[in-house]
Amino acid sequence: MAKHNKDSLKTLSFITYFIILFVFWFILSGYLKTLLLFFGVISVLFVFWMSYRAKALEEDSLPLKIILRLPFYWIWLFKEIFKSGITTTVLIWNGKYSPQLITVKASQKNRTGIANYANAITLTPGTVTIEVDKKIFLVHALSKKLSEDLQTDDMNKVITDLDK
């Protein structure tokens, strides 16, 4: 039963990946003629086959569960980027920066979650992940306030909850 469930989940993720690829092709081309749509399907199938061969379609790299939560997460991430972006801009203009190194602990379970967290830290201006050592990040922050924001662990919790 469990195996059957896993298989159907895999099929569903294949279908989702196919649809995402085709929508991407359509956005970039914008053609609606039957012949060109057919060529589009062929090129999408080719990319699909290549990513299947490269084993890029494992469950870890295409987590279906989080796809519905991603838009909310992105909105939250944009808000965070905006907030720390303004802090960084003020720091640059008034020159009161005090760069420091801190270590942050990640609580995500799989590799995608850890990569996601490290990327989110780097994306918010003012903090950069320098080194990832299993579950401990070495982070460079531009000021004390920015590093304290990171150490409140809010971002870690949000990204861990994304994968529940």
Added chain:
Amino acid sequence: MSYNYIELITLILLAIGCFFILSGSLGLIKLPDVFSRIHAAGLIDTLGSGFIVLALIIYSGFSLLSLKLMLIPIFLIFTSPVTGHAIALFAHESGYKPKGKNKK
């Protein structure tokens, strides 16, 4: 009349984006070491390009073109942390110490 409103919003958003790019460029010159300068570059990558593309989307109206424009920040969001991380890791591995007080 509504056309003018769209132009006004576009102008404001472009000005905000340009301001962030100016601050980022200033930071690139002003900040003390490699690690701090990556922050300034990140400011340009995320907020600067984001606001300018948002302004272009509003100006061009909502069509297939605006979907294509939306792909630009999406790709930047996936690639810019990687480059920033690569530069930071290389500087760290070659023994470059960040300036300022370090509590490690």
